[in-house]
Amino acid sequence: MSTALAPQTEIAIDKNWWRGAVIYQIYPRSYQDSNGDGVGDLLGIVQRLPYIASLGVDAIWISPFFTSPMKDFGYDVSDYCDVDPMFGTLADFDAVVETAHRLGVRVMIDLVLSHTSDQHPWFAESRADKTNAKSNWYVWSDPKPDGTPPNNWLSIFGGSAWHWDARREQYYLHNFLTSQPDLNFHEPAVQDALLDVARFWLNRGCDGFRLDTINFYMHDQQLRNNPPLAPERRNATIAPSVNPYNHQEHLYDKNQPENFDFLRKLRAVMEPFGAAAVGEVGDAQRGLEIMGEYTAGNDLMQMCYAFEFLAKDQPTAARIADVMAQVDKVAADGWACWAFSNHDVVRHASRWDLPPAAQRMFATLIMCLRGSVCLYQGEELGLPEANVPFEALQDPYGIEFWPEFKGRDGCRTPMVWDPSNQNGGFSEHQPWLPVASEHLQLSVGAQEDDPAALLHHYRRATAFRRNHPALSVGEHDGLRATGDVVFFTRIHENQTIFCAFNVSETPSDFDMPAGEWTPIGAELGGAHVSADGRLHLGPWQVCLALKT
Template identity: 60%
Template sequence: MTTSDLNWWKGGIIYQIYPRSFMDANGDGIGDLAGITSKLDYVASLGVDAIWLSPIFTSPMKDFGYDVSDYCDIDPMFGSLEDFKTLISRAHGLGLKVMIDQVISHSADSHPWFEESRQDKTNDKADWYVWADPKPDGSPPNNWLSIFGGSAWKWDSRRLQYYLHNFLESQPDFNFHNPDVREAHLNNMRFWLDLGVDGFRLDTVNFYFHSEGLEDNPPVPPGEPKTMGAPHDNPYTYQRHVYDLSRPENLDFLKDLRAMMDEYPGTTTVGELGDDFPLKRMAEYTSGGDKLHMAYTFDFLNTPHSPQYIRTTLANMNDIVGDGWPCWALSNHDVVRACTRWGANEDPVAYPLIAMALILSLRGSVCLYQGEELGLPEAEVPFERIQDPYGKPLWPVFKGRDGCRTPMVWENVAQGGFSTIEPWLPVDDRHLPLSVAEQEADPSALLHKVRRLIHWRQKQPELINGELSQLEVGNEELIALVREYEGQRVLVVLNMTSETQQGELNCTISDVLEGHGFTAELKDNSLILPAYQAFYAKLA
């Protein structure tokens, strides 16, 4: 492999697939591996480098796969290991890398390891999970909270102790202070690497370790930012998470993980960071080339999105992250789709494209979520159809994550061409006219514009690998960037507003770049950008 082959992930574009909702091949209303395999030609046509599959492991599905009961097998609802091998073979044949989720901070309570651990305090797995005695009055050991509501501690009558769960009560947390736990998870990952997997998305990667002192978390000081990655109406955000996550011991484990990944050249890791200070954590976790390859935060997965907010985020990224490597996303399986969260009051075709141009122009790698290329808005899911355990207790202020998890729409027919029966989540009627088939048949559709933009971007080494700086153009509504790689510089100016904007370019243009699908007018040093348009040019 050449160096570029080994580093495909650096500046790479990863297409996230939520398996339950991508394509149902066996007609049970739930997506599966065979369905994914049948649609890989479509994914490859977009010009992306890799796919990331949300969890496909054996699971009771109380949190839809993020509660694993067997780390080395496929849940029967998705198919078999043979189906997975077929998927990998087909993906690799199309030039697509395959990444899978690793959910190792916690397991399902039905995992054999936890079933053994909870029996008594002396069994071989007794210390594999986080157990603690109650306070003298019988209350939980400290004030730690679960993201999904209430205390992070659950009483177990067999051990007469509490166990820690940062999420559902049925998701007990592993004790990463135990070296046997760390080794077991590395071995689980080796299993998938040996099957040909090209990388891992690491769920809640900063949650692995806790403070063994079990100290109470302090409150967030008045005026300081709350935790990113949880809705701000959730009391979890009221605490400063000093002792229950992002512990310094995690860095040594990530180094062990990287050493294992380096035994498999060309593989990669991307970590999910929900933290009080996410960019600081990204710097810690991705710098130096000896821990994670890349990580993503919730900076662009939350609501703020003004040009000023974006510029400030990029400035902070440059100042704090250093040689670390971000992975940018506007949507995923946990947040309201960007077309609604950022673009609710914008042009439904032009805005998703300029938003995608933003993340495709930044220093870092990119994750695109299934349906993002179609401009799908957040689906409306009635309360009686809600499946997400996170959504029910906080309804109606927070409706959970089902609205971004509804089935992919392949055709403008019943069930969107996803399944032959009513699927596990309803198809939103507003999605049907935006289906793949409808857009493929319309040369002016967003899908074609996205495909052209991605293919164009993949031929621009400065946008893939370059360093990033910002440029002042005399207009606060414009975002102006310079990407520099091997002595070549590309100017990017983005107008994400609904009005024509003008900026002054105090730089020398050597070549205006075309082929990306956007339009602009350059008069001497004045750049006129119509609504939702971008400008790309080589600088002298």
Template identity: 65%
Template structure:
């Protein structure tokens, strides 16, 4: 039997570059014990599906001990599994099965904040002199008793909560029950790095780092400036939330974060592990990603929100995104995604038909960077319409009905068509409803010509073309709905053309002879007119 040490030594340190990472939301992937909630053993039983799809790795959203006020993103014990999801032994079994299938395992670390039930916070709030008194962001009120500054919470209202024991406010960028850690305190950094080591020693291949640019707040707690209406963007918070009315100059994106990320990378390196950071910033996401991933001494990847926008991705927007990224840092490495557990599913968000969905899928797989696919994306699952009485997400409950929250993209995975629960659970009711319209999209209902088969072929195609996986990329050129670019690696050059519209366009091939690629995926011949949502890929002879 191969030892953990031997497994680590055998890893390719660049396995993450161009990897396709499949995101699992554990509450909704597979229930193994009939309580209506997904769990780790359920994930293990379904890993063959992901391996068969052709993914390189999985990312599991939080499964740590938690009061579940924010469904696991409020951690009360970083080094244990919540009983709802199983045990550490269940996690070890999941790891072993994933590695047997050739899948890397990344887990979601929430390092910017904890639950208010975490022992660290319980001690910190006792008084101002205990050993962890400065482990969270505490501040005195203004003379009139109001919060120390104007920072808002992403989840609505002020980002400050009053604590009567300390007679101080504490910072919470999200729920009141999610106090922010104070990473200006060296002991906090050390404790968080020990958490990473705990899971690395258990064999994980890397981490997805939640809200990576929220780790530090301005040590002087200065007010954020206002943001003009024309610059506001609702990709981080819904437009009904005044969070978008500020330029978050001091509440996040602080320069001290760079040195902490260097410390974090130094922990990763001996394990040949990788990290992808979530950059939640509507104004400077690409530039922050460039700062965090360039130089080879911080995190390997970040995924910005440019492809998670509410409006459909256009050729011009894609060209502008890559131009900004190239200007910020040529060696920055993005991890692109259209959908995740916080965003309306892109088939609904962008109003895509079958042809459009396939074209955008192949476009995603042709871009320079790594890729995150969200569970059910390969089935073409639309956003679920959840009734108010069935809502679980505190975000949606707060802003209903203008914003319905995140439950619509978190409904259970559907495995079989002829079962009201879609094969997700043996219980009569799941933690979120299983929409009847999803059953027709179930894994077992997908034929050879279905979307899941297309994803499988598309991932196989990407894996067969190293230039697409990790080669260089020319800056995309946009002409109307047409976007074109080339990928190059070790003398292999691939031309890519995509019609991001419902009209007809004709790409102009670069000089030379070209051989058509991706014909089995429905691609057109190089130089041919592209119909609605058409695409063509070709290799230079």
């Protein structure tokens, strides 16, 4: 495959590098195995960084690789300041940073601050008794007089969010697995320790963080019950119907106002390094509003990760316009980071049942929206969701709710590099999850020599965005929809670009706005504008035009 790059200068300090950035998410277990054990690792990422740089992305986000018992595949951390041997060593992380920076790519890591593993030394000390130095580092509570948990809070992974601990004869809070106890952010020493974790990685050259479940850090100190959520409002992205977690309005177990003070402290730690953060807001009802709150001004987070386009149903033109209008309303002073796929949801090629032309259209659309962009590994290849049989499942979420919800393993199967063997060039050993046979024909090697392949469309789309500041950092004039067409104008300084997208397989006619427009983006399949300003958009077609 051809991924050679011309030498680039090392990254310069730019505190605004994140604005409009395209960030490529790597799930390290499934990217590239360098030592033949069937699990991806950091040196595998080093091996594939030239390919990543060839995509034209600005940064990578690496999902957790810290020391962990892997009950939730790294989102249960037992040592924040070391690399799990499964993934390599700290020296291997340094090699990732050095290689990425040499190729002009920044490195963001996935910090999981809301909870640790129950095997973390902090928790071992905290649970020992009620008087030790870390006794208040986690969220402990006495039972009700009848021995039941202190309130009705639920775990995302099913059941009560409280687990009884016989050592302290108290319950501890866990928003996720019972083996993932929640840290008590109301304890100043906890905040200080986590800020030191951020400093550790920044000093190793990390350029920023993806902050897992950023709105879960603080809980209501009065431990008040959550009220019920009306059935018509149950719109969670993951398992909305089978998970009782979605039956509550989460007023008290997350989204607390005290969180702002911690986020300001974290921003102050990042600022001297020119680092940036994107926070994952886990809230189906108030996600955009919280995004606006957490990214407002210059002393909180730079970006928040929005879930609106990770939903089950393909977004219509009207839905896209509505989402962006909501952002303009509740986050006008903030900055979104958009994604169609990630490691937690069904890949959007399958979730929305997209033909190839539609995948190209959506790839172009996300590059034209105001905000930054996250691409998930394999998205650029058009990988569909893999069908992982129950006996091969690894995800505790899927095992718990099978078969109504099959979990997240279908989007976490190994990256496919080469169609010549069943492992897709990922590993010489049997991979930790099976490689889907239908993925092999979509591998990097299979697409590199085909100019019409989706991989090259993604490269063209990222380059187009980078070459037009109006798309990467500009404002927009508000999104509007007419029928199946969503349209808007992006503006930056003296550059104005009109964008229209036919979000359907039905052709649409459309009148261009007044003014002189020169069609651009022919390499992205842009439509032709007639002499009278009439635009004919074929199925899934786009129009991009520069005001002259």
